[in-house]
Amino acid sequence: MTEVLNTTTMQQQAREIDFAAEIERLRREKNAVILAHYYQDPEIQDIADFVGDSLDLSRKAAETDADIIAFCGVRFMGEVAKILSPEKKVVIPDMQAGCSLEESITADDLRAFKAEHPDHLVVTYINSSVEVKAESDYVVTSASAIDIINATPKDRPILFVPDRHLGRWLEKVTGREMTLWPGECIVHVEFSVEAIEGLKAKYPDAKIAVHPESPEAVVEMADHVGSTRSIIDYVVKTDAQRFIIGTETHILHQIRKEAPEKELIPLPGSDDTCQCATCPYMAMNTMQKLYLALNNEQPEIVIDEELRIRALTPLQRMLDISARAQAKRAARQAAE
Numbered sequence: 001m002t003e004v005l006n007t008t009t010m011q012q013q014a015r016e017i018d019f020a021a022e023i024e025r026l027r028r029e030k031n032a033v034i035l036a037h038y039y040q041d042p043e044i045q046d047i048a049d050f051v052g053d054s055l056d057l058s059r060k061a062a063e064t065d066a067d068i069i070a071f072c073g074v075r076f077m078g079e080v081a082k083i084l085s086p087e088k089k090v091v092i093p094d095m096q097a098g099c100s101l102e103e104s105i106t107a108d109d110l111r112a113f114k115a116e117h118p119d120h121l122v123v124t125y126i127n128s129s130v131e132v133k134a135e136s137d138y139v140v141t142s143a144s145a146i147d148i149i150n151a152t153p154k155d156r157p158i159l160f161v162p163d164r165h166l167g168r169w170l171e172k173v174t175g176r177e178m179t180l181w182p183g184e185c186i187v188h189v190e191f192s193v194e195a196i197e198g199l200k201a202k203y204p205d206a207k208i209a210v211h212p213e214s215p216e217a218v219v220e221m222a223d224h225v226g227s228t229r230s231i232i233d234y235v236v237k238t239d240a241q242r243f244i245i246g247t248e249t250h251i252l253h254q255i256r257k258e259a260p261e262k263e264l265i266p267l268p269g270s271d272d273t274c275q276c277a278t279c280p281y282m283a284m285n286t287m288q289k290l291y292l293a294l295n296n297e298q299p300e301i302v303i304d305e306e307l308r309i310r311a312l313t314p315l316q317r318m319l320d321i322s323a324r325a326q327a328k329r330a331a332r333q334a335a336e
């Protein structure tokens with residue numbers, strides 16, 4: 001009975017707190033910055049100082065002068081912020097917010113994979129643990145992967161971990177053969193050719209934009225394949241009215257803000273309630289948990305310093321190579 005009363009009282013108290021106002025107050029008082037991924041709930045995206053894809057969020061985490069980074073995404077994203085900004089306190093709303101790709105490979109698995117292929121370079125998707133990054137030569141995001149793979153020595157074969165779908169797409173785009181780890185994203189792997197065909201029959205004029213974590217047959221049907229940020233840019237800049245979006249559905253919030261006149265049709269995943277695709281890990285974060293994380297400065301990402309330094313090397317390589325490649329593209333465009 002006491003337990004029931006306590007739970008009821010806590011729920012009552014939670015209802016009385018204006019989380020948005022409290023988060024605002026704590027952010028100012030503590031000189032905190034709130035970073036959020038496009039897959040977060042709309043109210044979290046709207047209160048964040050910056051919303052982005054994994055690459056842009058890494059850059060923001062590296063350059064912030066805030067004392068606290070409150071990272072609304074999944075745990076590996078908070079770890080990346082801590083690797084790049086070790087002097088900052090990094091808190092996340094829920095330490096249980098993992099990722100099926102991260103869970104598909106441990107550092108021991110990767111050491112064994114490397115032992116089987118001793119002459120290979122290791123290119124690791126950012127959706128991985130700090131321990132796995134520490135065993136890698138290069139880290140990539142979906143937005144930076146092509147530039148990074150193109151910059152690796154051509155005479156060295158590549159092990160790509162942990163996403164086999166992203167890896168297979170990268171093989172095709174870069175022409176580099178890679179040995180792939182069999183990991184998958186539980187959200188994107190649900191997308192099917194049948195679902196696209198059904199929507200295309202209904203909306204034949206719709207353009208299709210998908211994330212490269214999707215299965216090969218789905219990627220092959222798409223007009224655009226790329227990171228979350230690139231999908232938003234594609235919808236904003238493409239002269240079409242309707243778009244089928246093949247990625248986690250909360251991205252629609254940001255696309256609607258940037259292109260309110262476009263019609264967006266989410267590709268259905270395994271979530272029967274919304275006929276769309278939702279990431280259960282990203283959904284663990286709530287405004288209440290963000291408020292508690294800022295208030296209690298917990299749960300905090302803590303990384304052993306020797307491990308952090310080892311993970312920093314491949315991550316910094318990615319940031320440097322992608323910055324150089326972007327600068328080159330900008331200079332070329334300016335000259336045209």
Ligand code: 13P
Pocket residue numbers: 052053054055127141142143185211213226227228229
């Ligand atoms: P982006 O790097 O494109 O934001 O993707 C992150 C992710 O987790 C996709 O499922």
Ligand code: SF4
Pocket residue numbers: 074098099100101127185186187188213248279280281282
């Ligand atoms: Fe991981 Fe997939 Fe969720 Fe992205 S959508 S965080 S890859 S489980």
